[in-house]
Amino acid sequence: MSEKPTVEEYLKNIEEGKFRAYSCVDCGKVIAPPSGACYGCGGNNMKWTDVSGKGKLVSFTVIHIAPDEFADEAPYFIAIVELAEGTRISSRLLGFDPLKPEDVKLGTPLILDYEKGKSGKTYLAFKPE
Ligand SMILES: [Zn+2]
Incomplete structure (x- = not known):
């Protein structure tokens, strides 16, 4: 390696x-x-x-019309997460209902998780701590 x-x-x-x-x-x-x-x-x-896997929610959007590859997975959240280490990454956001984005609060403390997509691919994801 x-x-x-x-x-x-x-x-x-x-x-x-x-x-x-x-x-x-x-x-x-x-x-x-x-x-x-x-x-x-x-x-x-x-x-x-290695990173702590902790961060906070900076921004998010709900994807309703997804690219073909992800069409079966819509609607889903794409979030911008600021890691405790200071860098910002985009990831899936779990733990909220994509049909109720008004429930999502910016600044929510998040922790690293993963999401297995219907395609079989694993995505980087974060969920509320
Ligand atoms: Zn440098």
């Missing part, structure tokens, strides 16, 4: 329920999803890092 993080490995980790992020060797910034360069210093010297 190579030390340099790759997108393939990032996705494989999610598929296996082992979400990990990158951290910048030069400035320590935590990054996910994979990016060619550090958001903090522009460097490209990355290594894998």
